[in-house]
Amino acid sequence: PLLDASDALERIGGKGADGAFSEHMMSLAELSTLYSSHIDVNDPVKSRGLTQQMAEELLAKYGPNVLTPPPKVPLWLLFLIQFTNLLMVLLLITATLCLILFFVDMSTYTNLYIAVLLYVVVVLTCYETFSQEAKSDSLMEKFRAMVPEQASVTRDGSMKASSASELVIGDIIRLKSGDKIPADCRVIYNQ
Numbered sequence: 001p002l003l004d005a006s007d008a009l010e011r012i013g014g015k016g017a018d019g020a021f022s023e024h025m026m027s028l029a030e031l032s033t034l035y036s037s038h039i040d041v042n043d044p045v046k047s048r049g050l051t052q053q054m055a056e057e058l059l060a061k062y063g064p065n066v067l068t069p070p071p072k073v074p075l076w077l078l079f080l081i082q083f084t085n086l087l088m089v090l091l092l093i094t095a096t097l098c099l100i101l102f103f104v105d106m107s108t109y110t111n112l113y114i115a116v117l118l119y120v121v122v123v124l125t126c127y128e129t130f131s132q133e134a135k136s137d138s139l140m141e142k143f144r145a146m147v148p149e150q151a152s153v154t155r156d157g158s159m160k161a162s163s164a165s166e167l168v169i170g171d172i173i174r175l176k177s178g179d180k181i182p183a184d185c186r187v188i189y190n191q
Contacts, residue, residue: 048154054170055168058169065164154171
């Protein structure tokens with residue numbers, strides 16, 4: 001979570017066979033060397049993890065383990081943006097032309113009906129698109145809230161509670177049944 005794609009690829013020496021990240025294919029010894037974390041290959045329960053000093057250096061280098069929220073767009077602006085869709089612009093131009101034609105020849109109301117109908121369709125379509133985007137933004141906020149605040153991490157050979165935002169690449173975390181996963185991780189031991 002703390003590396004961008006190019007840094008991660010550079011650190012692991014390239015991509016896996018199908019172009020994906022390849023930490024899951026590495027042995028525990030390779031992972032230990034790659035991330036400078038003490039992983040006991042014979043008995044992973046006895047792993048010591050990172051030193052506190054190394055964890056602090058990695059935190060300073062890569063920053064906290066948090067999802068960066070996208071810039072918040074005000075709802076009124078999000079609604080107005082829907083009208084910039086190419087199809088909506090074409091429908092608005094067509095509706096305006098129908099309205100102009102009605103004012104040129106007021107003997108028939110067909111152009112007025114078409115113009116009003118097109119304006120109504122555009123507003124309803126834009127409102128529906130807006131409501132879907134607003135719901136997806138709300139869903140993303142709920143997803144961000146799912147990241148746990150605390151994690152059990154092994155540093156300097158002892159298990160301690162730590163803020164999930166202070167996890168760094170190379171940390172060894174302990175998960176229990178029902179725990180939320182605080183970061184991208186690879187399982188090295190289970191029981």
